[in-house]
Amino acid sequence: MTFTTDAHGKIEDAQAQIARLREQVEALMKDRITPAVAEFAGRAEDAVHSASGVVRDQAQAMSGRVKEQPLVAIVIAAAVGWVFGRMMR
Secondary structure, eight states: OHHHHHHHHHHHHHHHHHHHHHHHHHHHIIIIIHHHHHHHHHHHHHHHHHHHHHHHHHHHHHHHHHHHOHHHHHHHHHHHHHHHHHHHO
């Protein structure tokens, strides 16, 4: 009989510890993890928006150069294609 009551007591202690740990994890998530993830997501979104503007500006500049000097653009593209072709062999 003492074995079963002792086992029940240990099970109840373990369940109580698990419940306390669960509460601590939830509090940690609420207080630290969730705000940190939200801040990171905001920063990442800002970086994407600023980078897309820079890329768009560079693409427009490159497009202008290609329109100004189409022959040079063709020669450069052919040279890059030839180099990649040689590397793939």
